[in-house]
Amino acid sequence: MSPNLRIAYRFLTAKKRAMLMSLSCIVLGVGLFIVTQATTKGFEAFFIRTILGTKGAILIEDEIQDTMRSMAAGGYGSDFEVQQKEGRKYIQGIQEPKLVIDALKRFPNVVAVSEVLYGSVTINSSFKSESVKVYGINIDDHLRVSQLGNQIVRGDLETFRTSPAGALLGKEMAHRLMLDVGDSFTLETSGQTRRYRVAALYETGVSDIDRSWLYLNLGEARSLLKKTTGASFLQVDLLDKDRAPQDADHMSEVLHHSAKSWQEREKSWLQAFGALGYSSAIRCRCSR
Numbered sequence: 001m002s003p004n005l006r007i008a009y010r011f012l013t014a015k016k017r018a019m020l021m022s023l024s025c026i027v028l029g030v031g032l033f034i035v036t037q038a039t040t041k042g043f044e045a046f047f048i049r050t051i052l053g054t055k056g057a058i059l060i061e062d063e064i065q066d067t068m069r070s071m072a073a074g075g076y077g078s079d080f081e082v083q084q085k086e087g088r089k090y091i092q093g094i095q096e097p098k099l100v101i102d103a104l105k106r107f108p109n110v111v112a113v114s115e116v117l118y119g120s121v122t123i124n125s126s127f128k129s130e131s132v133k134v135y136g137i138n139i140d141d142h143l144r145v146s147q148l149g150n151q152i153v154r155g156d157l158e159t160f161r162t163s164p165a166g167a168l169l170g171k172e173m174a175h176r177l178m179l180d181v182g183d184s185f186t187l188e189t190s191g192q193t194r195r196y197r198v199a200a201l202y203e204t205g206v207s208d209i210d211r212s213w214l215y216l217n218l219g220e221a222r223s224l225l226k227k228t229t230g231a232s233f234l235q236v237d238l239l240d241k242d243r244a245p246q247d248a249d250h251m252s253e254v255l256h257h258s259a260k261s262w263q264e265r266e267k268s269w270l271q272a273f274g275a276l277g278y279s280s281a282i283r284c285r286c287s288r
Contacts, residue, residue, distance in 0.1 A: 046205070047269065051262055053147030054204050056114075056235035057244045059265070060100060060251065061258040063091040094257065097231040103255055104236060109247055111237040112144035117218060118232035119225040121189040125177040132173065132214050134187065136221020145237040148202060148215075155181040155200030164220050166199030170210035174201050187214075187224060194224060 066088060094100055097115045104113050117136035122129055139161050143149045149157060153171055160166040169179065179185060184197045196216070204210055222228055236251075238244055244261035252259040263270065 047266075047273075048262075049147075050204055050206055051266055052241060053151070054206070054209055055262065055265070056145050057238040057241045057262050058236040058248050058251065059260050060094065060104070060234040060236060060255065061232075061260070062093065063095060064252070064256045064258060065089045065091060090258065094231045094234060095229070097234060100234060100255055100257065104234065104251065107247065107251065109238050109240055109243055111239050112141065113237075114138065114141040114145045114235045115218065115231045116142070116233055116235055117221045117225065117227060117230075119189065119221070119227070121187045121214075121224070123173075123177065123214065124186045124188060124193075125179050125183075127178045128176065130173075130177065132212050134214050134216055134221055134224065136216050136218040136225070138218050142215075142235070145235045147204075151202040151204055152200050153203045155198070157200060160199035160215075160217070163197070163199060164217060165196050166217070167196045168200050168202055168215035169198055170213055171201045171203040172207060172210040173212065173214065174198065176211060189224065190226060192224075 101113045101115065104110050114137060119134050119136075121132060121134050123132045139157060143157075148168075152168075157168075160168055167185075169177075174180065177185065179198055181198050181200060184195055186193050186195050202210075216224065238247060241262070245263055248259040248261040248264070251257070
């Protein structure tokens with residue numbers, strides 16, 4: 001054995017208890033770091049899958065119009081004016097969804113687009129009343145931009161597809177209202193009340209969605225909300241979802257509508273996940 005190895009071995013075995021304590025602390029710190037990172041990354045991946053599966057990679061929303069102001073040119077008394085952009089005006093919703101959808105499908109990274117009509121209503125069961133959010137969809141289009149088909153836990157989508165009065169309820173909403181597949185309930189808005197039947201229950205894993213989102217067929221939602229034309233937003237699915245910010249900027253410029261990528265919509269959550277990762281790494285380093 002070389003002198004260097006003998007010296008190292010002597011120092012390691014001189015204080016076995018201290019060495020074992022130090023080694024145990026290092027192993028524990030590294031183990032906690034691995035567990036924390038794995039948990040954080042796992043929840044982040046689940047959160048991203050859920051967001052993409054429910055809200056899509058990009059949402060196309062309000063129409064954008066540039067506001068103009070006139071400035072006289074050519075001196076005092078001249079009738080010549082120059083138009084200058086002063087700001088932007090947002091018009092709620094999408095007035096011509098079909099035209100916008102046709103334009104979106106020409107983007108190479110776009111896989112599918114779903115037209116959605118949104119509104120707030122009151123749901124009444126035999127046991128309870130609550131305020132919920134109604135989303136009117138074309139089910140076949142929406143299945144292409146979401147994971148709704150994989151989130152059904154009771155009932156089936158065929159009943160919803162073929163029944164104008166069918167509705168899809170979140171599992172938590174149904175539990176709070178004591179409703180099950182086949183049960184009837186009423187929706188109330190703008191002084192009118194209509195009766196519907198639970199076609200299926202879905203579960204995304206996100207409590208805020210499962211207890212407050214209710215899906216109707218688009219035609220029925222238009223009649224209920226008294227919105228015969230237009231759409232609240234368009235949900236877009238992409239081939240490469242990491243390119244969503246660049247595609248959203250391009251879509252907004254070309255289509256003159258607000259376009260938000262999933263990274264922009266969930267920026268605060270993504271920053272929180274990043275901060276958790278850094279903090280666990282710092283704690284592990286300090287423990288060593």
